[in-house]
Amino acid sequence: xxxxxxxxxxxxxxxxxxxxxxxxxxxxxxxxxxxxxxxxxxxxxxxxxxxxxxxxxxxxxxxxxxxxxxxxxxxxxxxxxxxxxxxxxxxxxxxxxxxxxxxxxxxxxxxxxxxxxxxxxxxxxxxxxxxxxxxxxxxxxxxxxxxxxxxxxxxxxxxxxxxxxxxxxxxxxxxxxxxxxxxxxxxxxxxxxxxxxxxxxxxxxxxxxxxxxxxxxxxxxxxxxxxxxxxxxxxxxxxxxxxxxxxxxxxxxxxxxxxxxxxxxxxxxxxxxxxxxxxxxxxxxxxxxxxxxxxxxxxxxxxxxxxxxxxxxxxx
Amino acid sequence: xxxxxxxxxxxxxxxxxxxxxxxxxxxxxxxxxxxxxxxxxxxxxxxxxxxxxxxxxxxxxxxxxxxxxxxxxxxxxxxxxxxxxxxxxxxxxxxxxxxxxxxxxxxxxxxxxxxxxxxxxxxxxxxxxxxxxxxxxxxxxxxxxxxxxxxxxxxxxxxxxxxxxxxxxxxxxxxxxxxxxxxxxxxxxxxxxxxxxxxxxxxxxxxxxxxxxxxxxxxxxxxxxxxxxxxxxxxxxxxxxxxxxxxxxxxxxxxxxxxxxxxxxxxxxxxxxxxxxxxxxxxxxxxxxxxxxxxxxxxxxxxxxxxxxxxxxxxx
Amino acid sequence: xxxxxxxxxxxxxxxxxxxxxxxxxxxxxxxxxxxxxxxxxxxxxxxxxxxxxxxxxxxxxxxxxxxxxxxxxxxxxxxxxxxxxxxxxxxxxxxxxxxxxxxxxxxxxxxxxxxxxxxxxxxxxxxxxxxxxxxxxxxxxxxxxxxxxxxxxxxxxxxxxxxxxxxxxxxxxxxxxxxxxxxxxxxxxxxxxxxxxxxxxxxxxxxxxxxxxxxxxxxxxxxxxxxxxxxxxxxxxxxxxxxxxxxxxxxxxxxxxxxxxxxxxxxxxxxxxxxxxxxxxxxxxxxxxxxxxxxxxxxxxxxxxxxxxxxxxxxx
Numbered sequence: 001x002x003x004x005x006x007x008x009x010x011x012x013x014x015x016x017x018x019x020x021x022x023x024x025x026x027x028x029x030x031x032x033x034x035x036x037x038x039x040x041x042x043x044x045x046x047x048x049x050x051x052x053x054x055x056x057x058x059x060x061x062x063x064x065x066x067x068x069x070x071x072x073x074x075x076x077x078x079x080x081x082x083x084x085x086x087x088x089x090x091x092x093x094x095x096x097x098x099x100x101x102x103x104x105x106x107x108x109x110x111x112x113x114x115x116x117x118x119x120x121x122x123x124x125x126x127x128x129x130x131x132x133x134x135x136x137x138x139x140x141x142x143x144x145x146x147x148x149x150x151x152x153x154x155x156x157x158x159x160x161x162x163x164x165x166x167x168x169x170x171x172x173x174x175x176x177x178x179x180x181x182x183x184x185x186x187x188x189x190x191x192x193x194x195x196x197x198x199x200x201x202x203x204x205x206x207x208x209x210x211x212x213x214x215x216x217x218x219x220x221x222x223x224x225x226x227x228x229x230x231x232x233x234x235x236x237x238x239x240x241x242x243x244x245x246x247x248x249x250x251x252x253x254x255x256x257x258x259x260x261x262x263x264x265x266x267x268x269x270x271x272x273x274x275x276x277x278x279x280x281x282x283x284x285x286x287x288x289x290x291x292x293x294x295x296x297x298x299x300x301x302x303x304x305x306x307x308x309x310x311x312x313x314x315x316x
Numbered sequence: 317x318x319x320x321x322x323x324x325x326x327x328x329x330x331x332x333x334x335x336x337x338x339x340x341x342x343x344x345x346x347x348x349x350x351x352x353x354x355x356x357x358x359x360x361x362x363x364x365x366x367x368x369x370x371x372x373x374x375x376x377x378x379x380x381x382x383x384x385x386x387x388x389x390x391x392x393x394x395x396x397x398x399x400x401x402x403x404x405x406x407x408x409x410x411x412x413x414x415x416x417x418x419x420x421x422x423x424x425x426x427x428x429x430x431x432x433x434x435x436x437x438x439x440x441x442x443x444x445x446x447x448x449x450x451x452x453x454x455x456x457x458x459x460x461x462x463x464x465x466x467x468x469x470x471x472x473x474x475x476x477x478x479x480x481x482x483x484x485x486x487x488x489x490x491x492x493x494x495x496x497x498x499x500x501x502x503x504x505x506x507x508x509x510x511x512x513x514x515x516x517x518x519x520x521x522x523x524x525x526x527x528x529x530x531x532x533x534x535x536x537x538x539x540x541x542x543x544x545x546x547x548x549x550x551x552x553x554x555x556x557x558x559x560x561x562x563x564x565x566x567x568x569x570x571x572x573x574x575x576x577x578x579x580x581x582x583x584x585x586x587x588x589x590x591x592x593x594x595x596x597x598x599x600x601x602x603x604x605x606x607x608x609x610x611x612x613x614x615x616x617x618x619x620x621x622x623x624x625x626x627x628x629x630x631x632x
Numbered sequence: 633x634x635x636x637x638x639x640x641x642x643x644x645x646x647x648x649x650x651x652x653x654x655x656x657x658x659x660x661x662x663x664x665x666x667x668x669x670x671x672x673x674x675x676x677x678x679x680x681x682x683x684x685x686x687x688x689x690x691x692x693x694x695x696x697x698x699x700x701x702x703x704x705x706x707x708x709x710x711x712x713x714x715x716x717x718x719x720x721x722x723x724x725x726x727x728x729x730x731x732x733x734x735x736x737x738x739x740x741x742x743x744x745x746x747x748x749x750x751x752x753x754x755x756x757x758x759x760x761x762x763x764x765x766x767x768x769x770x771x772x773x774x775x776x777x778x779x780x781x782x783x784x785x786x787x788x789x790x791x792x793x794x795x796x797x798x799x800x801x802x803x804x805x806x807x808x809x810x811x812x813x814x815x816x817x818x819x820x821x822x823x824x825x826x827x828x829x830x831x832x833x834x835x836x837x838x839x840x841x842x843x844x845x846x847x848x849x850x851x852x853x854x855x856x857x858x859x860x861x862x863x864x865x866x867x868x869x870x871x872x873x874x875x876x877x878x879x880x881x882x883x884x885x886x887x888x889x890x891x892x893x894x895x896x897x898x899x900x901x902x903x904x905x906x907x908x909x910x911x912x913x914x915x916x917x918x919x920x921x922x923x924x925x926x927x928x929x930x931x932x933x934x935x936x937x938x939x940x941x942x943x944x945x946x947x948x
Contacts, residue, residue: 034413061359288413
């Protein structure tokens with residue numbers, strides 16, 4: 001693995017291996033001093049052209065726990081605005097000794113472009129509507145570790161609810177969940193479904209009520225208020241009538257079912273119940289797992305193999 | 317001690333102990349390598365919803381000198397604007413492994429709210445007009461160490477001059493100084509006194525000239541130009557006539573008297589003399605003491621007891 | 633050396649020594665773990681009043697590789713706007729334990745002012761049109777290491793092309809290049825030459841075509857589009873006709889000639905060829921050398937002498 005640009009770069013076997021590596025990282029994270037020297041001497045640059053404090057902090061925490069140096073390149077405070085200088089930025093940071101770039105951009109395909117300008121590893125931390133592969137990895141980790149079958153989601157039904165069309169999280173998760181054997185149902189108004197879902201290997205439903213009682217995982221997406229304002233979709237009232245998670249609906253989840261959300265939650269919109277009062281909620285577990293999974297990704301890209309320092313439990 | 321939200325959370329004995337711990341920290345800070353491993357493996361998040369570079373850097377420096385990891389969450393560049401998502405931010409950062417939050421917010425009570433959403437320790441780094449407890453601790457440290465009685469301010473007269481009404485520094489300091497035995501005089505126009513100071517155990521004066529010649533400590537507050545503009549108070553000219561520290565007034569300070577200010581100084585407003593030319597100025601000493609006191613606070617919250625690494629002088 | 637404010641502070645011998653120290657730093661940077669404990673316990677504050685992510689990251693990376701603590705003071709997010717509070721900022725950071733300030737400011741002379749307010753070392757990271765001494769050091773390092781004579785540029789011809797008038801890079805480089813023995817030609821329209829270049833020991837040329845075929849180094853400056861807009865100079869078309877590096881012109885460079893640029897490149901303005909296709913381009917090497925040279929500068933200012941940890945190759 002040289003880069004992680006898309007979940008499609010990984011076979012199911014590779015995904016399973018990555019999640020197993022994340023188990024090791026989770027063990028490190030449970031220690032009193034959650035830090036190992038695995039990536040000492042490596043520099044990881046987070047280059048975010050779209051604000052996402054939580055994703056950036058998750059990656060940076062992961063990097064630090066592996067003893068990498070972190071370089072934060074905040075695109076909003078720098079003078080990078082034009083495509084031409086993005087290349088110069090990447091080349092310059094590479095010349096400064098960066099070993100891996102963690103890139104977020106509002107345009108699909110930018111992380112892949114970045115790979116042409118550097119010999120460093122590139123991790124896609126979300127690009128446009130395209131992909132957010134570490135989100136899918138941490139979601140797969142959360143689901144498989146909760147259900148106890150680490151290699152498959154066969155027999156599980158996962159509903160993904162909300163704005164599928166504009167969601168890189170949905171695209172990444174559909175790919176991983178279906179290839180790992182899950183039955184995936186997309187729950188969205190037509191206006192928020194992609195123009196074509198041919199080849200996605202999913203079914204659809206037109207309200208949350210159709211699925212809530214019999215899914216193993218209810219995966220809620222963030223509804224962007226901006227999209228509502230754009231009148232691209234149905235009205236807020238119609239949307240929440242059919243697609244929001246209310247207390248009543250949450251009560252109809254099976255006892256073993258998981259409630260998940262990539263964050264940040266839009267309370268009062270798609271989430272009309274306090275998730276901390278839903279027993280199946282794994283939303284904060286997703287956040288914690290994100291650190292472990294991102295440690296696994298960075299380590300795989302930069303470490304090459306499982307280091308004795310990790311398996312033997314040495315600390316930094 | 318689980319949190320430090322208000323000076324009122326601490327008994328005088330606890331304050332005295334904290335300041336004694338700060339003496340140990342000051343000794344560490346005097347070393348060639350001012351760093352100890354005391355909080356290795358701990359993560360401290362600074363979450364500032366109101367800009368204050370100096371207070372943030374003071375806490376972060378304190379954390380690093382104890383070998384804690386620092387996570388800077390800058391609210392101004394993040395998408396946190398609504399009360400509802402503050403909770404999600406805190407829960408998310410907690411899930412990432414934060415052990416202590418250092419919180420500043422323009423609304424009184426926010427740090428206390430934060431304690432409901434996390435099992436991490438919470439330090440109030442200034443909330444609205446309410447409290448700024450570490451400022452009071454560092455001021456108490458500065459006063460007691462200068463006067464040589466580490467356990468009491470009995471017999472000392474401290475004048476606090478300026479906008480008492482809108483000042484969390486004043487509220488915190490009045491509480492600590494009076495409980496440690498000092499006589500406190502508030503010097504402010506009526507419009508800048510709180511509507512009630514019942515129970516504050518202070519006296520008042522209506523010009524700096526009334527007090528400057530016989531105080532042990534002259535504590536100047538920052539005058540916000542904005543308040544002037546709002547015409548909430550008397551005119552700038554009236555204010556500086558009665559409440560600014562001029563060269564003449566500074567010359568009337570007793571030889572042993574201390575000049576203090578929480579910073580940042582508003583030169584030409586409340587401070588019309590160059591403090592570096594006032595022999596009794598301890599304003600920069602307050603800054604240096606701030607590091608030691610905040611190290612003591614973070615260590616007390618996260619370390620539990622004085623570690624051998626500190627008492628034995630080992631470095632990180 | 634207490635400060636590095638201007639290239640003029642350094643004799644040629646001192647420059648040569650500094651570049652030799654940079655050779656040691658380059659060796660460190662080539663290691664698997666490019667970090668030494670040389671400046672452990674020191675705190676270096678970057679105080680940038682003008683955004684320059686690349687220069688700031690270069691200095692901060694240099695500081696971290698020497699194991700110094702880095703404190704980033706971003707003037708744009710702080711409340712420093714007035715000259716009077718700049719002093720308080722410097723005094724406050726000094727009281728927090730800063731050992732060296734790296735200062736960038738849009739006004740010439742600010743770094744020198746800063747030296748009056750602190751006993752810490754001060755490095756000028758670019759002030760107005762005045763000086764950018766570490767840029768000149770890294771450029772001299774790049775030139776001397778490429779040509780193999782570490783102590784002199786005698787016999788070399790260096791053309792500096794572009795907006796000389798407003799360029800601190802040009803001022804610093806002219807000083808260092810000429811004192812090291814190079815023949816320097818300034819290539820610019822009259823409007824972009826300083827009003828007087830008396831004492832600069834340079835010649836001038838009025839188009840890039842006059843020089844491109846026989847220089848050893850072609851040093852392109854960044855052309856600020858803003859200056860064009862201000863109509864301070866000739867039109868964009870005239871400028872690029874006479875002063876831009878096109879593919880044709882690049883092809884006329886001697887095989888041994890170096891192409892240099894301080895960055896960030898303004899593609900389509902002064903740089904109309906892709907520099908990665910110019911064999912003599914050392915633009916990214918300049919960036920890499922910048923880390924080594926800044927390590928040498930910080931170490932000289934704070935370390936005093938070459939530490940055994942560096943010469944013996946110990947890592948941090």
